[in-house]
Amino acid sequence: MTRLPNGKAAYAARMQKARQAKPKTKNAVSTGFDEKTKIWFNGKMVRWQEATVHVMSHVIHYGSSVFEGFRCYNSANGPVIFRLKDHIDRLFDSAKIYRIDMPFTKAEIMQACIDVVKLNRLEACYLRPVAFRGYHSLGVDPRLCPTVVAIAALMWGKYLGPEALKAGVDVRVASWNRMRPNTFPSMAKAASNYMPSQLVKLEAKIDHYVEGIMLDSNGYVSEGSGENIFLLYRGKLYTPPLTASILPGITRDCTITMARELGCEVIEANVPREMLYISDEVFFTGSAAEITPIRSIDRITIGNGACGPLTGRLQDRFFAIVEGRAEDVYGWLTPVH
Numbered sequence: 156m157t158r159l160p161n162g163k164a165a166y167a168a169r170m171q172k173a174r175q176a177k178p179k180t181k182n183a184v185s186t187g188f189d190e191k192t193k194i195w196f197n198g199k200m201v202r203w204q205e206a207t208v209h210v211m212s213h214v215i216h217y218g219s220s221v222f223e224g225f226r227c228y229n230s231a232n233g234p235v236i237f238r239l240k241d242h243i244d245r246l247f248d249s250a251k252i253y254r255i256d257m258p259f260t261k262a263e264i265m266q267a268c269i270d271v272v273k274l275n276r277l278e279a280c281y282l283r284p285v286a287f288r289g290y291h292s293l294g295v296d297p298r299l300c301p302t303v304v305a306i307a308a309l310m311w312g313k314y315l316g317p318e319a320l321k322a323g324v325d326v327r328v329a330s331w332n333r334m335r336p337n338t339f340p341s342m343a344k345a346a347s348n349y350m351p352s353q354l355v356k357l358e359a360k361i362d363h364y365v366e367g368i369m370l371d372s373n374g375y376v377s378e379g380s381g382e383n384i385f386l387l388y389r390g391k392l393y394t395p396p397l398t399a400s401i402l403p404g405i406t407r408d409c410t411i412t413m414a415r416e417l418g419c420e421v422i423e424a425n426v427p428r429e430m431l432y433i434s435d436e437v438f439f440t441g442s443a444a445e446i447t448p449i450r451s452i453d454r455i456t457i458g459n460g461a462c463g464p465l466t467g468r469l470q471d472r473f474f475a476i477v478e479g480r481a482e483d484v485y486g487w488l489t490p491v492h
């Protein structure tokens with residue numbers, strides 16, 4: 156090896172070794188990304204490898220990003236994007252809350268989502284639009300940092316595990332609370348809200364649970380690290396209200412609509428923690444989690460420990476609509492082609 160001044164040879168050798176070393180974490184897995192797909196990046200379709208940002212971008216240091224996540228289903232009528240307009244409306248709401256100027260219109264972003272699926276010839280996939288403060292200067296004041304918008308599409312299986320939708324998941328009440336009102340805006344789907352969510356998820360996983368349920372700052376049930384929650388208690392369906400620091404979930408909204416359609420009374424009200432344990436059915440909702448039954452909480456069995464009848468009926472109705480087996484009576488689907 157050529158001799159480099161000031162210990163550079165040793166440094167180069169160390170770096171070479173580090174590059175060849177196997178990842179140290181026990182759980183190292185492949186990224187699962189299809190790096191051949193194209194990403195919509197600030198108005199252009201670019202190769203996966205080109206969709207990068209500078210390490211001195213504002214977002215890296217201060218978490219200044221808002222994002223969305225939703226599925227495209229491979230329905231009987233071809234690929235359909237689920238509640239596209241509602242997700243893009245929420246993206247713009249999140250940006251408005253954080254005073255992030257959006258350099259594109261809603262119509263442009265919606266079209267870009269369709270284009271990403273089309274161009275990559277995808278059928279079932281998950282879309283991830285993100286808008287963040289880019290590269291300009293390091294101060295907390297973000298006003299001179301340009302907004303960057305990107306939309307990626309990826310394959311994403313069942314979020315809480317392949318068996319979760321049928322068998323249900325084992326979860327715990329998290330030791331971390333959801334943020335208090337007037338600290339972080341919970342109605343915004345902002346990256347910064349997912350720092351506590353990571354603590355909740357990690358704590359759950361380390362203790363062999365699938366997910367954690369956060370309580371709000373008053374001790375009432377709020378939501379999972381990436382899901383809203385519903386409880387069937389004495390024949391009525393309860394879900395925490397927006398004032399319990401939840402994200403206004405779009406699958407939550409679908410679930411309320413479908414449950415009422417099935418003749419079930421739905422009540423948005425504060426939920427005491429102990430109601431979780433004595434409910435007949437408890438389930439999560441989310442774009443990634445869809446409608447996932449919870450079979451135990453803190454090792455207490457919920458109902459008879461299986462997917463409950465109402466949860467099953469809601470799942471059936473949901474999948475019948477997104478898979479094109481039932482009419483899209485609510486206008487939830489945007490065809491890609």
Ligand code: PMP
Pocket residue numbers: 224378379380381382383401402403404405406407440441442443
């Ligand atoms: N709460 C949190 C914290 C989430 O991350 C999500 C997933 N977006 C949800 C609830 C469910 O929202 P949606 O049904 O819109 O995906």
